[in-house]
Amino acid sequence: MPTFRAPRGTRDLLPADRAPFTRLERIARDLALRYGYHEMETPLFEQGAVFERGIGEATDVVEKELFRVAPSRGEERERWALRPEATAGICRAYVEHGMQTWPQPVRLTLTGPMFRYDRPQAGRYRQFWQWDVEAIGDPGPAVDAELVVLGARFYREAGLDDVEVLLNSIGDATCRPAYVAELAAYFRRHEAALPDVERARLATSPLRLLDSKEPAMAALVAAAPKITDRLCEACAAHFAAVRDHLDALGIPYRIEPALVRGLDYYTRTAFEFYRHGAEGQQQALGGGGRYDGLVELLGGKPTPGIGFALGLDRVVLALEAAGADAAPVGTPIAVVVGADPADTAGRLAVATRLRDAGLAVGADLSARRLGRQLEAAVRDGARFAVILGDELGDGAVQLRDLDAAAQKLVLVDDLVALLRRKSAG
RNA sequence: GUGGCCUUAGCUCAAUCGGCAGAGCAUCGGAUUGUGGCUCCGAAGGUUACGGGUUCAAGCCCCGUAGGCCACCCCA
Numbered sequence A: 001m002p003t004f005r006a007p008r009g010t011r012d013l014l015p016a017d018r019a020p021f022t023r024l025e026r027i028a029r030d031l032a033l034r035y036g037y038h039e040m041e042t043p044l045f046e047q048g049a050v051f052e053r054g055i056g057e058a059t060d061v062v063e064k065e066l067f068r069v070a071p072s073r074g075e076e077r078e079r080w081a082l083r084p085e086a087t088a089g090i091c092r093a094y095v096e097h098g099m100q101t102w103p104q105p106v107r108l109t110l111t112g113p114m115f116r117y118d119r120p121q122a123g124r125y126r127q128f129w130q131w132d133v134e135a136i137g138d139p140g141p142a143v144d145a146e147l148v149v150l151g152a153r154f155y156r157e158a159g160l161d162d163v164e165v166l167l168n169s170i171g172d173a174t175c176r177p178a179y180v181a182e183l184a185a186y187f188r189r190h191e192a193a194l195p196d197v198e199r200a201r202l203a204t205s206p207l208r209l210l211d212s213k214e215p216a217m218a219a220l221v222a223a224a225p226k227i228t229d230r231l232c233e234a235c236a237a238h239f240a241a242v243r244d245h246l247d248a249l250g251i252p253y254r255i256e257p258a259l260v261r262g263l264d265y266y267t268r269t270a271f272e273f274y275r276h277g278a279e280g281q282q283q284a285l286g287g288g289g290r291y292d293g294l295v296e297l298l299g300g301k302p303t304p305g306i307g308f309a310l311g312l313d314r315v316v317l318a319l320e321a322a323g324a325d326a327a328p329v330g331t332p333i334a335v336v337v338g339a340d341p342a343d344t345a346g347r348l349a350v351a352t353r354l355r356d357a358g359l360a361v362g363a364d365l366s367a368r369r370l371g372r373q374l375e376a377a378v379r380d381g382a383r384f385a386v387i388l389g390d391e392l393g394d395g396a397v398q399l400r401d402l403d404a405a406a407q408k409l410v411l412v413d414d415l416v417a418l419l420r421r422k423s424a425g
Numbered sequence B: 001g002u003g004g005c006c007u008u009a010g011c012u013c014a015a016u017c018g019g020c021a022g023a024g025c026a027u028c029g030g031a032u033u034g035u036g037g038c039u040c041c042g043a044a045g046g047u048u049a050c051g052g053g054u055u056c057a058a059g060c061c062c063c064g065u066a067g068g069c070c071a072c073c074c075c076a
Helices: A015-034 A048-055 A087-096 A141-158 A176-189 A196-204 A206-211 A215-222 A233-249 A312-321 A344-356 A370-379 A390-394 A412-424
Strands: A045-047 A067-069 A080-082 A106-115 A127-136 A164-169 A267-274 A284-290 A305-311 A334-338 A361-363 A384-388 A396-401 A406-411
Touching (some): A015 A106, A015 A127, A045 A048, A045 A087, A048 A080, A048 A087, A087 A106, A087 A305, A127 A312, A141 A164, A141 A284, A141 A305, A141 A312, A164 A233, A176 A196, A206 A215, A267 A305, A334 A344, A344 A361, A344 A384, A344 A412, A370 A384, A384 A412, A390 A396, A406 A412
Parallel strands (some): A334 A384
Antiparallel strands (some): A045 A080, A106 A127, A127 A305, A164 A267, A284 A305, A384 A396, A396 A406
């Protein structure tokens, strides 16, 4: 029984688990760079108010899932919170560093852990990894389309070709309040027909009834007023333009009028990346949208923005479910082994020389017998073993090809060049 | 936060009705003192998640807690 365990909802990513994340992070980084986005970092924690004000006091993320932390000593009265998502922190940084003076829009991206104090489940953790992309400072619909394309492209390159783009517009301060009121009134007229769960939600968040999982709600939701029919002129034009841009790019998407996102800051364009998985699988692989009021909420000038976040943990799970081959783990080209159990210095010296020359080389520094060392080298995936023995007195070693089970005497001075050629070919 | 199912060695799992806690894989060592993948032998590894209760006796029955999974809630 281990005395200590990883905290609930967190887990250790052992080398084999870490490998697919490394692969996805590389794809994300390369892709972002190709699309002109610049990598940055924000702190893993912020003043709680950044999230409370940015994401919204009444959202689930802030109300029940915020991971609050406080220093155990010191004068600080400030309450801190681990970031539950990246957008609010990035916008805080945008304001703090005066990025409105940079050429607009500012295209930013980051990858890292997020934290939500939620009840864990497969694909839902208290610490999880997101790739986040933001374009701040451009009000136009074209950049909306750029982001959707970038996200969709990521899944393709990662190896998931059945990810669907769900698209909606949730209006802005001009048209949304009226729509929400109309929707609430509609459901109140049918209150008697509502399941208990939904009647309770009606008071707090009428929009949520739209994506209810209650079968009894299907007909009611289908007949409910649609936000897409109630958009103000500006929002409707924006939405149409986003669709035109996607159509022009040949990006398939599905209009989903029931798509409402859980954070208060969203305006207009909202989208989600969705994959029909096996039962019980988390199917929302990522999502994003426009947040034209967020920067101002955080103390900046009125500035439009749009972004998305993709859950890397869920992509890894989806890849496994799709039967994708596990990403190969980095393996050394050779392992240095020794016949003399006492001569660890010689093994380390030869290995260091090869490593300093840029080769990926393991070193067996154990006192076990040569056969065991070779066995371990094979298990490590090495193609060659550099065997140190009496020949070392003449400056030579045995270079053994572990696949062919053949070896030859080689001068230590020639090793680097030889292995370089082998690892290149 | 609500409800259901689950938890035995590092991993995957056995253990009849409540009656001596086991196997395979992995690890380490030996057969083989300078040559691997196969084989053989051996060692180590357990407070049966944790705490309590019932019983002559609990891995097994009961209660509580923790963790995992699932359905909600919500979301990545």
